[in-house]
Amino acid sequence: MxxxxxxxxxxxxxxxxxxxxxxxxxxxxxxxxxxxxxxxxxxxxxxxxxxxxxxxxxxxxxxxxxxxxxxxxxxxxxxxxxxxxxxxAPLVTGTTPAAASDATPVVLMTANLFKGAGDAVELLEEATAADVDVLVVSELTRGAVADMETAGLADAFPYRAGEAGRGTEGTMVFSHAPVEVVETLDTIFDGLLVRTAGLSLLAVHPYPPVDPVAWREDHAQIRELAASGDATVIAGDLNATLDQAPLRALVDDGFRDSAELANAGVEATWPVGGGFPVLSALPPSVGIDHVMVTDQWTVTDTRTVTISGADHRAVLVSIAARADR
Missing domain, CATH: 1.20.58 (Methane Monooxygenase Hydroxylase; Chain G, domain 1)
Known part of the structure; x- marks a missing residue:
């Protein structure tokens, strides 16, 4: 040869x-x-x-x-x-249902602050500039919340639920509207089902697949609560892509991803920095941060936002009630 x-x-x-x-x-x-x-x-x-x-x-x-x-x-x-x-193909060829003519869009943002290393004040500024109604934050530390408080968190988002933590713990929901906690999840990094701004929102952060058993158990809890019918929106760092079994199961249950609804392809969010020598030198390569909705909702806009110091891009989505519902 x-x-x-x-x-x-x-x-x-x-x-x-x-x-x-x-x-x-x-x-x-x-x-x-x-x-x-x-x-x-x-x-x-x-x-x-x-x-x-x-x-x-x-x-x-x-x-x-x-x-x-x-x-x-x-x-x-x-x-x-x-x-x-x-x-x-579904990520670029799916149907995008029209929003109801009288629907008021709800702007939702989800971000992972990388054990509190992400710039929490910058996140607050980005959310304020985008007129975000509901902000879901994971890996949110007490120090990050304190920084946001100093920067005017209470004025931008008067209502909140969940708890800050240490390191990878801590999942919170901030909102313009009152927040009612319906149920909490017993996942490793916490999660909660809330009602706010017209949403029945499941804010989640399951364990990453470095431990397959914990990853599957956390996702099983999320799916069980989502399938109960109480949640119409799921948002957070789901530590899974639409090609992986836990999210395919949610799709089978009737949830659609905001990127798929908008025909945006893979909305890559990870990794950005964060100590991954090879991957971090490239643009984000996988989409593990999501906003998923039931057939009550459609997506009118979706994009990602870079937050300094975070290893994920935030996902910024505008959703509205569907015309055919």
């Missing part, structure tokens, strides 16, 4: 092997921390399969290997490409 062919097949392998790993994790859902984490990157299978397919088609035309082998590889790459395209 010539050096050129060796380089060619190495390039094909470097594209196909990780793509196949992504497909396998998405289909098989292994109960291993690294495999679960890999599943968050499922959309990257699309460019990997596409590039591999192009290389293999070139190989067919130029006779860079046994025709049957190269053609078989091309068929495999095409099948993977079509499968990942089917998984990705």
């Amino acid at each position: 010539t050096l050129g062919r060796i380089v060619y097949w190495c390039a094909v392998a470097l594209l196909l092997l990780p793509a196949l790993a992504l497909t396998g994790v998405r289909l098989l859902e292994p109960d291993h921390a690294r495999a679960i984490q890999l599943g968050a990157f499922t959309p990257f299978g699309l460019p990997l399969y596409a590039a591999a397919l192009v290389l293999l088609l070139v190989g067919v035309l130029r006779g860079l290997g046994r025709r049957a082998l190269v053609a078989g590889g091309a068929v495999l790459a095409l099948a993977g490409l079509l499968l990942h395209a089917a998984w990705y």
